[in-house]
Amino acid sequence: MQGKLIVFEGGEGSGKTTQIRQIRAWLESSGWFEKLKSQGHLHQLVITREPGGTELSQSIRQLLLGYTGEEPMQARTELLLYAADRAQHVEYYLRPLLEQGALILCDRYTDSTVAYQGYGRGLEQALIAQLNQIATNGLVSDLTLWLDVPVEVGLHRTQQRGTVDRIEQADISFHQRVREGFMQLAQEHPERIVWVDASPSEAEVTLAVQQAIALKFQEWYGEIR
Numbered sequence: 001m002q003g004k005l006i007v008f009e010g011g012e013g014s015g016k017t018t019q020i021r022q023i024r025a026w027l028e029s030s031g032w033f034e035k036l037k038s039q040g041h042l043h044q045l046v047i048t049r050e051p052g053g054t055e056l057s058q059s060i061r062q063l064l065l066g067y068t069g070e071e072p073m074q075a076r077t078e079l080l081l082y083a084a085d086r087a088q089h090v091e092y093y094l095r096p097l098l099e100q101g102a103l104i105l106c107d108r109y110t111d112s113t114v115a116y117q118g119y120g121r122g123l124e125q126a127l128i129a130q131l132n133q134i135a136t137n138g139l140v141s142d143l144t145l146w147l148d149v150p151v152e153v154g155l156h157r158t159q160q161r162g163t164v165d166r167i168e169q170a171d172i173s174f175h176q177r178v179r180e181g182f183m184q185l186a187q188e189h190p191e192r193i194v195w196v197d198a199s200p201s202e203a204e205v206t207l208a209v210q211q212a213i214a215l216k217f218q219e220w221y222g223e224i225r
């Protein structure tokens with residue numbers, strides 16, 4: 001049995017965490033997951049995130065988002081820490097689960113590195129591609145949902161929440177470049193990345209995400225009765 005990796009991507013405050021919770025609840029309560037399980041397609045439903053998807057990765061996440069020292073974290077250091085987080089997450093957690101037939105809903109993955117460290121920080125794309133390959137050992141998402149929201153709207157949502165981490169503190173032009181990065185990625189990989197308008201209400205976004213996932217299930221598993 002081979003599982004599936006569904007990734008939720010987007011800028012700050014795009015609603016990934018909210019939607020992942022909604023989608024898990026929908027898959028469980030609608031009976032979709034039970035059907036896929038009873039038909040032998042999938043075994044387990046899990047949610048995870050980057051950075052911080054394993055115990056060791058939690059320590060790396062703390063460094064990446066919580067570091068407050070005077071010595072500024074260099075862009076390449078940041079890139080390598082995200083890659084270390086991912087290598088641990090993929091080898092220790094994602095790959096074994098996929099081999100057992102899990103359906104994984106993951107908050108951020110490789111496209112975040114392209115958008116944030118590539119477009120945002122301005123590091124060379126060839127270097128990022130190489131590191132993503134090393135960290136994932138070739139594990140690509142089966143579906144990526146890009147929750148797209150104007151930068152000001154997303155940042156306003158996170159500010160209302162109260163706490164702001166090291167990356168959220170970057171200036172607005174950084175976040176604009178990140179959004180452009182996701183836009184470019186979606187154009188380059190239309191077979192893998194689905195654009196979702198994340199500006200409307202939570203319920204409307206959930207509906208759009210459900211439709212995108214249902215379409216993919218049909219493609220992967222045929223008609224599910």
Ligand code: T5A
Nearest residue numbers: 013014015016017018050082108112113116157167201202
């Ligand atoms: N990063 C990550 C990199 O730079 N490179 C990488 O390779 C990787 C993997 C991760 C940071 O690391 C960076 C990107 C990030 O800056 P994080 O804490 O995991 O940090 O932060 P985010 O992934 O950005 O998570 P956030 O919680 O900030 O945003 P979400 O998950 O997109 O949004 P969510 O669901 O928490 O919602 C935010 C707020 O908006 C409300 C929610 O209730 C919540 O208060 N909301 C809505 N409000 C109105 N309408 C809607 N439709 C709403 N949806 C949600």
